[in-house]
Amino acid sequence: xxxxxxxxxxxxxxxxxxxxxxxxxxxxxxxxxxxxxxxxxxxxxxxxxxxxxxxxxxxxxxxxxxxxxxxxxxxxxxxxxxxxxxxxxxxxxxxxxxxxxxxxxxxxxxxxxxxxxxxxxxxxxxxxxxxxxxxxxxxxxxxxxxxxxxxxxxxxxxxxxxxxxxxxxxxxxxxxxxxxxxxxxxxxxxxxxxxxxxxxxxxxxxxxxxxxxxxxxxxxxxxxxxxxxxxxxxxxxxxxxxxxxxxxxxxxxxxxxxxxxxxxxxxxxxxxxxxxxxxxxxxxxxxxxxxxxxxxxxxxxxxxxxxxxx
Numbered sequence: 001x002x003x004x005x006x007x008x009x010x011x012x013x014x015x016x017x018x019x020x021x022x023x024x025x026x027x028x029x030x031x032x033x034x035x036x037x038x039x040x041x042x043x044x045x046x047x048x049x050x051x052x053x054x055x056x057x058x059x060x061x062x063x064x065x066x067x068x069x070x071x072x073x074x075x076x077x078x079x080x081x082x083x084x085x086x087x088x089x090x091x092x093x094x095x096x097x098x099x100x101x102x103x104x105x106x107x108x109x110x111x112x113x114x115x116x117x118x119x120x121x122x123x124x125x126x127x128x129x130x131x132x133x134x135x136x137x138x139x140x141x142x143x144x145x146x147x148x149x150x151x152x153x154x155x156x157x158x159x160x161x162x163x164x165x166x167x168x169x170x171x172x173x174x175x176x177x178x179x180x181x182x183x184x185x186x187x188x189x190x191x192x193x194x195x196x197x198x199x200x201x202x203x204x205x206x207x208x209x210x211x212x213x214x215x216x217x218x219x220x221x222x223x224x225x226x227x228x229x230x231x232x233x234x235x236x237x238x239x240x241x242x243x244x245x246x247x248x249x250x251x252x253x254x255x256x257x258x259x260x261x262x263x264x265x266x267x268x269x270x271x272x273x274x275x276x277x278x279x280x281x282x283x284x285x286x287x288x289x290x291x292x293x294x295x296x297x298x299x300x301x302x303x304x305x306x307x308x309x310x
Contacts (some may be wrong), residue, residue, distance in 0.1 A: 005077035102156035110150030
């Protein structure tokens, strides 16, 4: 017990208040659904830091009645990093793969909450449906952000209490999301249905991430989620969303080059005729003539035969 690192209740209070206030500055709960979601997250944070610095219930159980289940558990602060004990990590616990991964996931979660809040704030202020930014990929990016933060802390410091709370909070968030969607559907009707048809509730489709740029299989889950937090914060009206959705499914013309877009990022070459050809009209019936034409993407003007209609 010489290296006993618990009973630090001042640190429990400080870290809990700091983390909850930090999350609140990103989330800004207003509705009753917001407060319920944020309350569950806050309870998870308090339970986490209580065992991390206050009373280590999980460590007591694994060092006493459940001794031997996880080898190497002791009452030092490093002994509470249970994933390190499970795999037998002998180095600095704060440099273990689990600890480093936890930081990345936590940062991605908070970034996603903040990016989603910016889009949602502007959309509510304008009376619009938020379908841009992270909302172009998932319908509930803020809930997904909180889930990522909690998952990151579980990678860093798992406890029996937080491991039990995590699936319960997943169910709670799912139910809160369903209630929120019923309210939003009543307000935006067809626009919401069109958006919800192509946008999953919590986890983005890999195909949508590929259309954003780099293929998802090259990103991996961590970088794909980081991309969600760095998207543009533009919003759209229901009518604009429907128009954009239809336009993305049909070819469009590039006004600068005259090329046509197939809808999948590819351009079809377009032949541009000279003004002389357009103004001169067709030649004599049955007479073939040659006119200079500019071929987009070629290496200069080319002379191509053109046969007039009889």
